[in-house]
Amino acid sequence: MTLLRLEPRGEASRAMVYATPLLAVALTLVSGFLLFWAMGFDPVKALHAFFIAPLMSLRGLGELAVKATPLVLCAIGLAIGFRANVWNIGAEGQLTLGAITGGGLALAFYGEGGWWLLPLMIVAGMAGGALWAAIPAFLRVRFNASEILTSLMLNYVALHLLNYLMHGPYRDPDGFAFPESRLFEADAVLPLLVAGTRVHLGSLFALLAVAAGWFLMARTFIGFQIKVIGLTPTAAGYAGFNQKKIIWLTLLLSGALAGLAGLGEVAGPIGQMNPTISPGYGYTAIIVAFLGRLHPVGILLAGFLMALSFIGGEAAQIALGLPKAITGVFQGMLLFFLLATDVLIRYRVRFGAKGAAGSGVGRAAA
Amino acid sequence: MSAELALLGPILAAMLAAATPLLFAALGELVVEKSGVLNLGVEGMMLVGAVCGFAVAVQTGSSTLGFVAGAAAGAGMAALFGVLTLLLLANQVATGLALTLFGVGLSALIGQGFVGIPIADVPELYIPGLTDLPVIGKALFGQDALVYLALAAVPAVHWFLYATRKGLILRAVGENHAAAHALGYKVIRIRFLAVLFGGAMSGMGGAFLSLDYTPMWAEGISSGRGWIALALVVFATWKPGRVLLGAWLFGGVTIAQLHVQGLGIDIPSQLLSMLPYLATVIVLVVISRDVARIRLNAPASLGKVFHPDA
Numbered sequence: 001m002t003l004l005r006l007e008p009r010g011e012a013s014r015a016m017v018y019a020t021p022l023l024a025v026a027l028t029l030v031s032g033f034l035l036f037w038a039m040g041f042d043p044v045k046a047l048h049a050f051f052i053a054p055l056m057s058l059r060g061l062g063e064l065a066v067k068a069t070p071l072v073l074c075a076i077g078l079a080i081g082f083r084a085n086v087w088n089i090g091a092e093g094q095l096t097l098g099a100i101t102g103g104g105l106a107l108a109f110y111g112e113g114g115w116w117l118l119p120l121m122i123v124a125g126m127a128g129g130a131l132w133a134a135i136p137a138f139l140r141v142r143f144n145a146s147e148i149l150t151s152l153m154l155n156y157v158a159l160h161l162l163n164y165l166m167h168g169p170y171r172d173p174d175g176f177a178f179p180e181s182r183l184f185e186a187d188a189v190l191p192l193l194v195a196g197t198r199v200h201l202g203s204l205f206a207l208l209a210v211a212a213g214w215f216l217m218a219r220t221f222i223g224f225q226i227k228v229i230g231l232t233p234t235a236a237g238y239a240g241f242n243q244k245k246i247i248w249l250t251l252l253l254s255g256a257l258a259g260l261a262g263l264g265e266v267a268g269p270i271g272q273m274n275p276t277i278s279p280g281y282g283y284t285a286i287i288v289a290f291l292g293r294l295h296p297v298g299i300l301l302a303g304f305l306m307a308l309s310f311i312g313g314e315a316a317q318i319a320l321g322l323p324k325a326i327t328g329v330f331q332g333m334l335l336f337f338l339l340a341t342d343v344l345i346r347y348r349v350r351f352g353a354k355g356a357a358g359s360g361v362g363r364a365a366a
Numbered sequence: 367m368s369a370e371l372a373l374l375g376p377i378l379a380a381m382l383a384a385a386t387p388l389l390f391a392a393l394g395e396l397v398v399e400k401s402g403v404l405n406l407g408v409e410g411m412m413l414v415g416a417v418c419g420f421a422v423a424v425q426t427g428s429s430t431l432g433f434v435a436g437a438a439a440g441a442g443m444a445a446l447f448g449v450l451t452l453l454l455l456a457n458q459v460a461t462g463l464a465l466t467l468f469g470v471g472l473s474a475l476i477g478q479g480f481v482g483i484p485i486a487d488v489p490e491l492y493i494p495g496l497t498d499l500p501v502i503g504k505a506l507f508g509q510d511a512l513v514y515l516a517l518a519a520v521p522a523v524h525w526f527l528y529a530t531r532k533g534l535i536l537r538a539v540g541e542n543h544a545a546a547h548a549l550g551y552k553v554i555r556i557r558f559l560a561v562l563f564g565g566a567m568s569g570m571g572g573a574f575l576s577l578d579y580t581p582m583w584a585e586g587i588s589s590g591r592g593w594i595a596l597a598l599v600v601f602a603t604w605k606p607g608r609v610l611l612g613a614w615l616f617g618g619v620t621i622a623q624l625h626v627q628g629l630g631i632d633i634p635s636q637l638l639s640m641l642p643y644l645a646t647v648i649v650l651v652v653i654s655r656d657v658a659r660i661r662l663n664a665p666a667s668l669g670k671v672f673h674p675d676a
Contacts, residue, residue, distance in 0.1 A: 006455070006673065087459060139647070145654040148406065148459070149597045153643040156590050160643075164636035283470075286463055323478050325585075328471020335464040336446070339456040347455070 006347040016345040021291055021298070023344075024337035025305070031333055041320060049319045050312035050326075060311070062197025066269050067307035070095065070261035070278070072206040072300055074285035076213040077254025079294040083217070084226040085233070086250045090136060090151025091258040092282025093158035094129040098259025100162055101128030103181070103266040103273045106188035107170060113187040121188060121263060129259015130252045132158065137251035141244045147251065155282070166275045181273035190268045202264030206303075209257055213296040226250065258282060279310065280328075287335045306331065377621060382513055383579055385617030387412070387571035387588070389516040391595035392602070392609045393523050394567025399599055400527060401560035402540035402667035406462025407447055408568050409592025410469020415440035415569025416576040417473040420583045421480055429488045433512065433573050440569015441562045443469060448561040452554050455671050470586065480583045488512070488578045512574050517610075519567075524606040536560060540665035543672045553672055568592065590643065597646045601653050603663040612649070619645045 029047065036046040054060040074091040081088045102125030109117055135154060139145040166179035175182075190200040217223040229236040229246055236243065265277050288306050292298030313327030343349075391408050398405050419436025423429050447465050450456040488510045527533040536556055539546045543553045571591070576583050594616060602608035623638045654660055 008673070089463065139651055143651045143655045144657050144660065145647075145650045146600065149593060149600070149650055150647050152593050153590070153597075153647050156643045157640045160636045160640045164634050167636065168634065283467055287467065290460055323475055325471055325474035325478065329468065329475055330471075332464060332468025332471050335460075336450065336468060339461050339464060340450055340454050342456060343454040 005350045006343065007350050008347055009345075012345050017293060020341040020344055021293065021302070021338060023341045024291070024334055027337040027341070028330060028334045031337075032330060035326075035329070036322075041322065046316060046320055046322060049316040049322075051308060053319070054308065054311045054315045058196055062194060062199045063311050064304060064307050065197070065199045065203050067310045068300075068303040069200075069203045069206045069268075070265055070281040071285050071288050071306050072303035073202070073209055073261035073264070074254070074258045074282055075288035075292065075299045075303060076206075076209045076296055077250075077257035078285055079289040079292065079296070079299060080213060080217065080226060081250035081254050082289060083230045083294055084246050084250050085230050086140075086247055087148045088133065088136070088151050088251055088254050089148050089286065090133065090154050090282070091254065091261075091285050092278060092280065093151070093155035094132045094255040094258035095262035095265075095278055095282050096155075096158040096162050097132040098125035098129040098262030099266045099273065099277050100158075100165060100262075101125055101131075101259070102263035103184075104165075104170070106184045106267065107181055107273065109188075110182060110185065113185055115187065117187050118190070118267070121267060122260065125259045125263025125267075126256040127259070129262065130256040132259070133251040133255025134248075137248050140251075141247055147247075151251075162277070163275050166273060170273050179275050183272045184267060188267060189271060190264065198269050200264070200268040202261070202268050205260060205264065207300075209260075210296045210300050213299075217296070222246075222249065258285075284310075284331055287331055290335060291338055309334075377625065379509065380621045380624075381614065381617040382509060383617070384620045385613035386513050386516045387574050387579065387591055388595050388598060388616055389519070389610065389613040390571030390574065391568045391592055392598040392613060393516075393519050393606060394564035394571075395595055396599050396602065396604060396606060396609060397523060397527070397536070397567075398560050398564035399668055400540045400604060400665055401536050401557045402543055402665050402670065402672075403451065403557050403561055404458045404462065404669040405444070405447055405451075405465070405561060405564060406459060406596065407443065407465025407469065407592075408564075408595050409588055409590065410466035410473075411440040411443045411565050411568035412572035412575070412588040412592045412595075413469045413473035413586070414443050414476075415572030416587050417477040417480070417572075417583055419569070419573025420485065420576040421476060423577055424480060424483055424485060427486070429486070429577050432577050433570060436569045436573025436577075437566040438569065440565040440567070440572065442565070443569070444561045444565020445558075447565070448558045452557055452561070452672075455673055458669050458671070466592070474585045477583045477585065481585070483583070485577065485581050487581070510578050512570070512578060516571075516574075520606050520610045527606070537665070540667055543667045543670070547672070547674055553674070557672075568595075571595070594642065594646050597650050600660070601649050603653065603659060604665065605663070615649070616642060616645065 032047060033043040036043040055064070074095060078088055078091055102121040105117065105121045105124050132154060133151070136147040136151040139150050140147045170181045172178070172180055172182045190202055193199045193201065193203060217226065225236065225241045226246055228239065229241060229243055233243070261281065262277060266273055270277065284306050288299055288302045291305070292302035309327050309330050313324055316322040316326070317324050391412055395405065395408055415436035418439035419432040422435035423432025443465060447461055450461045451458050527537060535551055539551060539553050539556050547553045572588060575587055580587060598609055598612040601612045619642050623641045626633065627635050627638055
C-alpha cells in the first residue's frame with residue numbers, strides 16, 4: 001500500500017523552509033483554476049479578476065495595505081505566542097475589544113476632543129485587547145484551562161458584547177435605530193499617509209510591529225526563552241525559564257496588537273462603530289502567521305497575500321459575480337497546502353515501496 | 367395542571383434537542399482523542415455536514431439521505447485532516463484550525479443557493495400511549511429519530527471503548543503509539559478510522575442542526591457548537607457517560623437563555639446569548655483546575671505526531 005514513503009532528513013532543509021510557502025501558493029492557484037472551471041467560470045478571467053486586477057491601480061495597492069494592516073498586526077503577536085506553544089485563537093475577539101474600548105472613547109468625547117484624544121484611543125485600544133487576552137492567560141496559568149478553547153469562546157462573547165453596545169449605548173442618537181454609531185470626528189480618526197488612498201497611520205504601526213517583533217525574537221533573551229520553551233519545554237524547565245511569565249507575556253502582547261488592529265479599523269477605514277468591524281481578520285491572521293513561517297518578515301509578505309485574497313474576493317464578486325465565500329475557501333486551501341508541503345522540510349519523499357514489508361523494514365535494510 | 371408544569375414538557379424536549387448536535391460531535395471527537403489525535407476542526411466538519419445534508423435533503427426530498435450525506439461530508443473533511451496529520455505528519459493543532467477555517471468558507475460557498483429555502487419537517491416518533499403521556503410524553507417519546515440515535519451512541523461508544531478488543535487497541539494506540547506499533551498494531555490505520563468516525567459524527571451533528579433543529583441553512587449555523595463539543599470532551603474527562611451530562615447541561619443553558627428572553631426579563635438578548643460560551647469557559651476552568659485528574663484521564667499520546675521510522 002505504500003507507494004510513497006517518507007524518509008527523515010538528517011536535518012531540516014533550509015531551502016524547503018522558503019520553498020514550501022511558494023509551492024503552497026502555486027498549488028492553491030492550480031486548485032483555484034480547477035474550482036472556477038468546475039463552477040462554470042472562465043478560470044483565466046476569474047483568476048485575473050481575483051489576483052491581478054486589484055493591483056493595477058494606486059487605489060488598489062492602497063487597499064491592499066489597508067487590509068494587510070490588521071492582518072499583520074494580529075499575526076505578529078499570534079506568531080510570537082505560537083513559537084512558545086501558546087495557542088491564542090482569540091485575536092478576533094481581542095480585535096473587537098480594542099475597537100470597543102478605543103472607539104468608545106471617540107464616542108465618549110464626541111464634540112469635546114482635542115489633540116490628546118487619538119493617542120488616548122490608541123492606548124485604550126491596546127489595553128482593551130490585552131485585557132481580553134489576559135482572561136485566557138489567567139485561566140491557563142492559574143487553572144490550567146486550555147487557552148485554545150477559552151480564547152475562542154471569548155471571540156463569541158466579544159461579538160455579542162459589540163452587538164449589545166451597537167443596539168444600545170454606542171448607537172447614533174440620530175441614527176433611526178440603525179446599529180451604527182456617529183461618525184468619528186476628525187480628532188478621533190487616524191491621519192492618512194498616502195493621498196488618494198485610505199492608507200492610514202495604522203500601517204506604520206504594523207511596520208513598527210514587524211521590526212519590534214523581529215528584534216524581540218532575534219535579539220533579546222525573552223525571545224530566546226520563547227523559542228526554547230516552544231521547542232523543548234523540558235529543557236526550558238531545567239534552565240529555570242519561567243513558563244508562566246512567557247504565557248502572560250505572549251498573550252498580553254498578542255492581545256494588545258490585536259486591540260491596536262481593531263482600533264485601527266474603526267478609527268481608520270471604517271470611521272465609526274458598527275456591528276461588523278472585521279471580516280474575520282483575527283482568524284485569517286492565524287493563516288498569515290503560519291504562511292509567514294512565524295517570522296515577522298515572512299508575516300509581512302503573507303499579510304499582503306492574504307489581504308489580496310480579501311480584495312480579490314470583493315473585486316471578483318463585482319466583476320464576475322463570483323460568490324464572496326470563495327475568499328474563505330482560498331484561505332483555507334492555502335493553509336492546507338502549506339501544512340501538507342511542510343513535510344518536505346523534515347522528510348524526503350521516496351516513491352515506490354521497498355519490498356512488501358513496509359517502510360520500517362525498508363529503512364532498516366537501507 | 368399548572369402553567370409551570372405544562373411548560374416543563376416543551377422545555378425538556380427542547381433541551382434534549384439542543385443537546386443532540388453537541389452529543390454527536392463530542393462523542394465523535396472523544397473517540398478521535400482516545401486514539402491520540404486532537405482534531406480541532408470539529409466546527410468546520412459540522413458546518414460542511416450541515417450544508418451538505420441540507421442540500422441533499424432539499425434535492426432528494428429525503429431527510430434520511432440528508433443525514434447520510436451530512437455524515438459522509440463530515441467524514442470527507444476528516445479524511446483531509448487524516449491525510450495531512452497522519453500521512454504527511456502535519457501539526458495537529460494547526461491542521462485542525464485550517465480545517466475549521468476551510469469548512470467555514472466551503473460551507474458558505476456550497477450553501478449560497480440554499481439560504482432561506484424551507485425544508486419539510488423531519489417526522490417525529492409517535493408511540494401511542496407513551497407519546498400521549500402528560501408533561502413528559504412528548505419530550506421522552508415524541509422526538510426525532512436522530513435524538514434517540516445520539517442517546518444510543520453514548521452506551522455504544524462506551525461499550526466499544528471499554529468492552530471490545532478493538533476499543534482496547536484504540537485506547538492503547540492513544541496512550542502509547544510507539545508501544546502499540548512495536549506490538550504490531552497499525553497505528554496510522556487505526557487513527558485514520560477513528561478520525562473518519564469523528565468526522566462522520568460531527569457531520570451528523572451538523573446535519574441535525576440544519577435539517578431538524580433550526581431547520582434551515584444559514585452561514586455559520588453551528589455558531590461555535592463544534593468548539594463547545596471540544597470543550598465537552600475535556601469536561602467529560604474523556605468518558606462517554608459524562609459527555610451526555612455535559613451535553614444536557616449545555617442544552618439546558620441554551621434553552622434557559624431563550625426562555626429568559628421569552629419571559630420578558632429585562633436583560634438584553636445579546637448579553638444572554640453570551641451564556642453558553644461563558645458557561646463553557648467556566649466549566650473548562652472547573653475541570654482543568656484539577657491537573658492530576660486531567661493528566662490521569664487524558665490519552666498520553668494526545669496530539670503527538672507518530673512516524674513509524676522515528
